[in-house]
Amino acid sequence: MKAVIKGLLIITVVLAIVLPLASSNPDGLEATMEKVGLEEKPVYEAPLDYGETWGQSLAMGLLGIGLTFGVAYILSRALKGV
């Protein structure tokens, strides 16, 4: 468990450092959709987003890191039956 806490700290620190370098360009699929005129039709509004500023993004990143850790850990424990 100690290694896991250390790992979560490393993930957070690395995210904080590289966030300002993140590209906001469209990804490969979005660029392809633009070129062939495909458009999304949302049917569901997600409650959260990744924020705009470094601080907002880091806060949402921390929330997402905590949530994904929790979901994957609890799900795996349940599946393992412990």
Add this chain to the structure above:
Amino acid sequence: MHIPDGLLSTPVIVVTYAITVLAVAYSARKLKEMPEEKIPLLGLFAAGIFAAQMVNFPIIGGVSGHLLGATLAAVLLGPYAAVIVMTSVLLIQTLLFGDGGITAIGANILNTGLIGAFIGYWVYRGLKNINEGFAMGIAAWLSVVLGAALASIEIGLSHSLPFMKVLSLMVGYHALIGIGEAVLTVLIVYAIKARLPEIEGVPA
């Protein structure tokens, strides 16, 4: 490479959901063979992959991409754990952060999770004896390109559009994004192995 809502037809949605549900259910059963003390690592990998997917790196032509991480997780934890990790990440991203559509979760877990976890892992295992780093890199690159090709096929089956154009754009962009995937996978796997030399999962 998260497919949004509105791009897939009902038959494609049904088939991709069915494949994903079966593969996740099978992986969930296989997870019982995972040593209990390794279970927290699945949480850690999911958290790390979520964070990594927030950071897009630029490629050419004003286009960007990000790590998928499925092959990375499969190399270190085995393919079944990788499936559970990727499914957890995709569910949080889609349901809470709006990445990709809810009708496309099946396709997105298939394209960005199952391909890397299974095919990436098989390629890695097959080439490992030549050179471990090379095997990981090729497996990671191929998982991105195959995922992109599969996404193109799913979209192509759903719409009447110039399929070859979609396929060549998707594969072209992702052949470059895949280089990032390969480099990051090799660097991260060796960094983790240096710190946690005892790490290993449930081999297939």
